Amino acid sequence: MSGCILRRSTVAGFLLLGGLFLVWEVIARGRWSSGQLPSISEVAGRLLNSDARNLLVGELLATARLSLFGFTVGGLAGIALGLAHGLYPAVRQTTGMFVEGLRPLPTVALIPLGLLFLGMDESLNVAITAFACCWPAFVGTRDAVRGVSPILLETARGLGLKPGRIARHVILPAIVPEILTGLRIGLGIALAVEVSLEMVVSTRGIGALAMTAAFSGRTADLYAAIVLVGLLGFMFNKGFIMLQRMAVRRYGLSAGGRA
Template sequence: MHLLKGLRRVAAITLLAVVWEVLPRTGVVDRTFLPPLSEVLTALANLAATGELLDHTQASLGRSLAGFGLAIALAIPLGLLIGWYRPLADFLNPLLELFRNTATLALLPVFVLLLGLGETSKIAIILYAAAWPILLNTIAGVRGVDPLLIKSARSLGLPAHRLFQKVILPASVPTIFTGIRLAGAYSMLVLVAAEMVGAKAGLGYLINYAQFNFRVHDMYAGIITISVLGLLFNVLLASLERRFSTWRATS
């Protein structure tokens, strides 16, 4: 069953690879704009060999992880606070609704205006994008704690801060982790857009710059790299999430 499922997954990707190879070669699509996969992979290997790819990947990962890490460090405490203090939640809720429904990239020009074209604005926009799912999930996690568990702990005369530490926090961990996993995906998505504006390195820059200079092969190589990177990041976070929520298996 597992094997079959695995085969099917590989099958779909193989199919995509074959289509990508065949369509340009048979002339169904213009190979100037979509070169065959094998040529793209050769370009990828060349980029890797010169070390250029590594430089861009490092630049990208650095930004992405910085924004992502800062988002975790800021959004979790803030989310716990908002989830715990009802009046604060009531006060902030309209604001949260407004911002969560504003497309992140619409704010990119604002970030650039305020923080300049350098690293600060790039990391800031990633931080901003990644903070939302963590913040909202943390709030939902705290709010969603089974009232009976709170009642049970309260009946033991547990003071508020220990109730928080011993019940609210552990109970919300799985929900918070879902937010972290989503944030990981967001931080990769926004990264590319951020690097298309005023960057001198990074995979987003590579893709954009290659397209500009008609290095179509390199452009696709960059795209493949970033999608593999995103995939790996997600797999890593998903396995972490599973590890922290085993107890939620059947409740």
């Protein structure tokens, strides 16, 4: 039954996408088109052209690399900080005000500071992307650790379980689902921030290519870049879901939410 529903939803999704593409093509070829919207066939032609495709894919891979690098750094930092705040009240009381002051800070506000210390280098993109996607991992980890039932911990200790087994069989199943949810949110943020940074301060990446195409009037290249960013985000999400399911099967955890 669930498989049938899944197939129907997949077919419905493809039909909706096809319908949107059809409307796009009709509008682009209609007399009311302003010329700022290329047809689907033009965009597809750019993606199928070997020279344009190599350029677009090369810039997209640069974006993917920096996004994943920043996500990894920020995710690990967020998990470490979340564990410290969740496990040690003294750390939470000492640094809580400072952390809560940093958390709502817009990432764009860090660009001038990053330029001052790091210059227009890839390290700037990685640092700001890491800052942006650190916080979902931090919040998920902190709340998950603080949400572990003290009764479960006391029961485990009463049964004579050693700290390692308590961590493996009690704490880990309780916190990993929320950590994975925070990381999944952070991955989407990492891609969005990286593309935005490329549009503002970089000369490489799909964001920089999109801005160059927009300023030079190459609308087909611009829309091709947008389509590729959407596909990259889709692949990031699906790839993370696969890793999440592998973790669930490997460690016998709760999925912590559906795709």
